Each structure stands twice: as C-alpha cells, then as structure tokens.
Amino acid sequence: MKLKNVLIVVKDIEKSRQFYKDLFGLDLVLDNNGNMILTEGLVLQDEKIWKKFLGKEIVQQNNACELYFEEENIEAFIEKLEQSYPSIQYVNKLITHSWGQKVIRFYDPDGNLIEVGTPM
Known part of the structure; x- marks a missing residue:
C-alpha cells in the first residue's frame, strides 16, 4: 500500500489552484x-462538497496538520510570497532551528497550515 494523495478543503477552488x-x-x-x-498529489476539494459529504462544519485554521515543502532559496521564496500575496497570514516568519x-x-x-x- 502507498499514500497517493493529500486532500485539503478550500472555499474557492480556482483561487486555491x-x-x-x-x-x-x-x-x-x-x-x-x-x-x-494537482501535481505532487495535492487534492483541492470544494468546501460545499466536503461539508455535504461529512455532514459537519469545516474548522479552518485547526492547526492539526500542515503541508510541508522544501526550498533551497528560501529568501527568494519569501520575496515571491510577499509580492504575490502581501496579506498572507504568518504563523512565524523566517526562523532558524537549532x-x-x-x-x-x-x-x-x-x-490550511503550510511550512516551507x-x-x-
């Protein structure tokens, strides 16, 4: 058996894509x-479909999981993030672990929580 996809729930599927x-x-x-x-196995599911399927409310920013990406030039990524999405909500700005x-x-x-x- 192998993991094929990871699904996240989104309000506006085109905006998220x-x-x-x-x-x-x-x-x-x-x-x-x-x-x-999407490539790399990420699935975007429309919130209305997911809510109907589960019969439960969707809890945003539940902080129970995260999508993890790696980037060698993280400073360039942050510049692109801030230029493309200036109102992005940070959990933490750039830190260096021990x-x-x-x-x-x-x-x-x-x-949905993302770590790069x-x-x-």
Whole structure:
C-alpha cells in the first residue's frame, strides 16, 4: 500500500489552484467538478462538497496538520510570497532551528497550515 494523495478543503477552488500554482508550481492534473488533483498529489476539494459529504462544519485554521515543502532559496521564496500575496497570514516568519534548518509557516487563503523549509 502507498499514500497517493493529500486532500485539503478550500472555499474557492480556482483561487486555491492559482495560489498553489503561483507559489509552488503545482499544475492541474485532473479537474473533476469541485475536486482538483494537482501535481505532487495535492487534492483541492470544494468546501460545499466536503461539508455535504461529512455532514459537519469545516474548522479552518485547526492547526492539526500542515503541508510541508522544501526550498533551497528560501529568501527568494519569501520575496515571491510577499509580492504575490502581501496579506498572507504568518504563523512565524523566517526562523532558524537549532539544527540549522530555516523555516517559515503561514496559512493558505483557506486556513490550511503550510511550512516551507530548507532541505535538511
């Protein structure tokens, strides 16, 4: 068995698709009317569909998980992030862990937690 995808819930699927394209270069693999599969296995699910399926409210910024990306030139990434999405909500701006890895954490437009770190 192997993990195939990670699904996140979004309010505006087109806006989210563009966000992940702009910042991480993820391209559309499949658009299935409210369910988009992007490269690297990220799936965007329309909030209305997910809510109907679960029968429960969606809890944004639940801080229970995060998407993790690695970027060698993290300073250039931060510049692109701040130019493209100046109102982005940070959890923490650039920090350096005791083991030398640099990381930044922020929320996507739907409150999904993202971490970008330098390779270890």
